[in-house]
Amino acid sequence: MKKLLVIVLTLLIFSCNKKQKEEPQISLDIAKEEVPVEVIEFGYNLNDYLVQRDTVKSGDSFGEILLNHHIDYPKIAEIAAKVKDTFDVRRIRVGKPYTILKTKDTTEKAQVFIYQHDNINYTVVDFKDSLVNAVKYKKPVTVVEREVSGIIETNLSDVALQNGIDYDVINGMSDIYAWTIDFFRLQKGDRFKVIYKEKYIEDSIYAGSGEIVAAYFEHKGEPFYAFRYENDSILGTVDYYDDEANTLRRAFLRGPVKFSRISSRYNLRRRIALYGNRVRPHKGTDYAAAIGTPILATANGTVTKSSYTRGNGKYVKIKHNSTYSTQYLHMKDRNVKVGDFVKQGDVIGWVGMTGNTSGPHVCYRFWKNGRQVDPFKQKLPAAEPIKPELKEQYLEFVRPLVYKLDCIPFEDKVEDQEEFITEMIDTPESEDKTNETYNATINRQSK
Numbered sequence: 380m381k382k383l384l385v386i387v388l389t390l391l392i393f394s395c396n397k398k399q400k401e402e403p404q405i406s407l408d409i410a411k412e413e414v415p416v417e418v419i420e421f422g423y424n425l426n427d428y429l430v431q432r433d434t435v436k437s438g439d440s441f442g443e444i445l446l447n448h449h450i451d452y453p454k455i456a457e458i459a460a461k462v463k464d465t466f467d468v469r470r471i472r473v474g475k476p477y478t479i480l481k482t483k484d485t486t487e488k489a490q491v492f493i494y495q496h497d498n499i500n501y502t503v504v505d506f507k508d509s510l511v512n513a514v515k516y517k518k519p520v521t522v523v524e525r526e527v528s529g530i531i532e533t534n535l536s537d538v539a540l541q542n543g544i545d546y547d548v549i550n551g552m553s554d555i556y557a558w559t560i561d562f563f564r565l566q567k568g569d570r571f572k573v574i575y576k577e578k579y580i581e582d583s584i585y586a587g588s589g590e591i592v593a594a595y596f597e598h599k600g601e602p603f604y605a606f607r608y609e610n611d612s613i614l615g616t617v618d619y620y621d622d623e624a625n626t627l628r629r630a631f632l633r634g635p636v637k638f639s640r641i642s643s644r645y646n647l648r649r650r651i652a653l654y655g656n657r658v659r660p661h662k663g664t665d666y667a668a669a670i671g672t673p674i675l676a677t678a679n680g681t682v683t684k685s686s687y688t689r690g691n692g693k694y695v696k697i698k699h700n701s702t703y704s705t706q707y708l709h710m711k712d713r714n715v716k717v718g719d720f721v722k723q724g725d726v727i728g729w730v731g732m733t734g735n736t737s738g739p740h741v742c743y744r745f746w747k748n749g750r751q752v753d754p755f756k757q758k759l760p761a762a763e764p765i766k767p768e769l770k771e772q773y774l775e776f777v778r779p780l781v782y783k784l785d786c787i788p789f790e791d792k793v794e795d796q797e798e799f800i801t802e803m804i805d806t807p808e809s810e811d812k813t814n815e816t817y818n819a820t821i822n823r824q825s826k
């Protein structure tokens with residue numbers, strides 16, 4: 380038995396590609412002539428200029444900034460007019476970084492103004508010659524794949540914080556698993572692994588996370604795999620499926636608002652102090668969210684009501700098919716009218732507190748055959764399954780990803796595992812020769 384364990388463990392460890400330590404590069408010291416290193420940024424050799432970096436402050440204007448760098452008013456007006464189609468100088472925003480390249484002589488006159496819209500996009504306004512021009516650029520973005528794992532101690536946000544995982548990735552996972560795992564009720568010890576893309580500018584500046592390639596979530600000891608797959612190469616649509624090609628989605632979203640918490644569930648025996656502790660059934664699910672949060676249609680359908688009552692406030696009702704309808708209450712504003720066809724995820728209104736409510740939330744009501752039911756208790760129809768002709772191809776596609784996921788350790792305790800093996804192999808040799816290779820590995824280890 381012990382021997383078997385050893386083999387299994389060894390298999391686990393040796394079957395996963397451990398990253399090879401890179402050979403140290405031998406560097407040759409060759410005497411070189413002293414040449415100043417070129418520092419190229421935004422397409423300019425910064426050595427040729429005095430470089431001034433700053434951010435737009437409250438009250439700053441393009442004119443004032445340039446004035447401070449020795450450009451006179453007529454020139455500023457000329458620049459603003461000439462570049463207005465590419466760059467509206469009135470639109471510079473507080474907090475945005477900019478760089479000014481100035482002459483290296485005593486005049487220290489601005490020559491180039493570079494405005495950074497975000498980490499990736501920037502505009503270069505060049506006025507060093509009489510020819511004034513503005514050009515928009517994008518910094519080249521490198522996409523890398525990152526593999527991380529986490530174990531829930533308190534909640535998902537804490538794990539994300541501790542492991543340096545972008546919160547967008549956590550949100551992405553809660554979307555992928557919306558119907559499989561209740562992210563509001565995770566348990567201590569639940570754990571996950573995720574492979575996702577990260578964007579970097581100039582190979583070093585983090586510029587946000589990209590798509591989730593594959594994920595593994597273990598909830599109450601049950602494993603759930605998810606893989607991103609392009610299910611229509613012509614439309615370019617993607618969706619997530621599990622390791623057996625089942626869709627992870629339902630025809631309905633789990634809830635009508637993202638990033639919110641359920642403040643009150645469907646409960647026919649709810650008692651409310653305000654009403655003398657009498658039973659006041661709650662036939663909706665309340666999602667607390669900030670005023671103005673978009674409310675999403677949970678499934679495709681046609682708007683049958685978009686109106687106002689004293690109790691419901693501003694509300695919308697959507698008929699999805701002959702069986703299901705959904706209703707959304709207490710909106711600040713409605714975004715649809717009766718007869719509109721809406722698709723799953725469309726914004727139909729915004730969270731408010733109109734009607735009979737004590738705080739901002741959306742009361743989500745789920746109707747089945749004309750009766751209000753608890754959506755979480757329903758066996759809801761699954762979203763469209765993977766096309767049968769794609770299934771084989773899909774399974775082929777995910778095989779290496781399953782392997783990759785399985786190889787991500789939960790904690791960096793590989794060394795402990797190796798020690799554990801060394802201890803175990805002191806047991807007498809067994810007759811088990813089912814796998815020569817792995818036995819050989821064990822023998823080599825024990826010496």
Ligand SMILES: [Zn+2]
Nearest residue numbers: 663664665742
């Ligand atoms: Zn409610």
